């Protein structure tokens with residue numbers, strides 16, 4: 707397999723789904739109220755809250771308080787609503803958690819060593835996740851294996867589009883500057899792999915919790931050590 711760039715999904719690929727769903731999301735749900743009470747008047751946070759009130763309760767902004775906001779955000783979080791304000795606030799809550807050492811970003815045990823090896827061979831590495839760029843940088847910056855961000859050249863989130871859209875991968879190609887056939891995309895989700903493949907990428911499917919039975923015309927592996935990209 708000849709590649710110059712490896713683009714990676716996070717959940718189910720570099721990191722466990724359990725970490726995101728059973729650690730990160732409950733953490734932000736639990737801490738959001740206290741966070742809003744403590745930081746709600748700081749410009750960065752109050753700006754987001756005003757934006758949210760104006761959008762959800764136009765004309766009634768002044769009647770809404772932190773409790774209303776907290777309730778709304780909790781409902782959205784439980785429904786996994788992909789709203790930019792919710793994502794930004796979750797990112798800020800996680801940032802505190804990581805900085806205080808309450809959170810360590812999960813990465814599968816072989817991932818740091820394999821990424822270092824690829825980097826040494828001259829490959830560039832990037833992340834494409836529906837988690838915000840801030841959340842991605844926090845996870846890899848405070849991972850179980852320390853700060854992995856120096857290994858990563860680019861971070862993409864849904865600002866480039868949905869992960870099941872071919873156009874998102876075309877935009878990423880413009881940004882990273884390598885032709886699509888020289889880029890390998892790693893994900894556990896067949897719809898994402900199909901979209902990337904349509905955009906011309908090489909793709910490989912990860913099976914972290916079940917035997918590797920590819921769900922499309924591409925290879926399937928259980929861990930990064932089974933992938934051997936070499937430079938074109």
Ligand SMILES: [Mg+2]
Pocket residue numbers: 715716717718719893894895
């Ligand atoms: Mg995934």
